[in-house]
Amino acid sequence: MKISSIIQAVILSACAATPLLASETRWRDCRTCHAVTAPDGTERARGGRSGPNLWGIANRPLAGDSDYRFYSDDLRLAGQRGLRWSEDNFVAYLAEPTQFLRAATGNRQAESGMHVQLRSGAGALFHYLQDLSQ
Numbered sequence: 001m002k003i004s005s006i007i008q009a010v011i012l013s014a015c016a017a018t019p020l021l022a023s024e025t026r027w028r029d030c031r032t033c034h035a036v037t038a039p040d041g042t043e044r045a046r047g048g049r050s051g052p053n054l055w056g057i058a059n060r061p062l063a064g065d066s067d068y069r070f071y072s073d074d075l076r077l078a079g080q081r082g083l084r085w086s087e088d089n090f091v092a093y094l095a096e097p098t099q100f101l102r103a104a105t106g107n108r109q110a111e112s113g114m115h116v117q118l119r120s121g122a123g124a125l126f127h128y129l130q131d132l133s134q
């Protein structure tokens, strides 16, 4: 193998790994408050308990962790309206949680109980969480 093709192979494998590494890094911004815990109690990603468990978040109803007691009324209301965590909803929520809830509930006074924003990489993080929930 020529040196140039070795370098190319290394660059290609580094690119393939990037989305996963980026998501693992982003997850550090979430795990203070969130864990990913399987129904049998296995911790797929360790984290805090002040936010809901993000196990199976893909396509889950909003405010859908039945063990979590601290949901805001507005997130619950949006869930009762039948909204689910599609990738688009997840990305929009993380970009502007309060704006997302105002649009989702039609209530201009709605306030998110989560005061964290993620303006890039949320789509990849959604897939990362989906993989952890397999």
Ligand code: HEC
Pocket: 026, 027, 029, 030, 031, 032, 033, 034, 050, 051, 052, 057, 061, 062, 063, 064, 065, 070, 071, 072, 073, 075, 085, 090, 094, 111, 112, 113, 114, 115, 116, 117, 118, 125
């Ligand atoms: C400081 C604590 C904290 C951090 C950090 C945090 N969250 Fe949250 N998160 C919360 C709380 C509290 C709620 C519940 C909000 C509500 O009820 O309005 C929540 C709700 C959510 C929900 C809705 C879950 C459901 O069951 O409907 C998602 C999705 C979410 N967070 C993703 C993330 C992601 C991804 C990150 C990292 C980029 C993150 N959060 C960082 C505290 C946090």
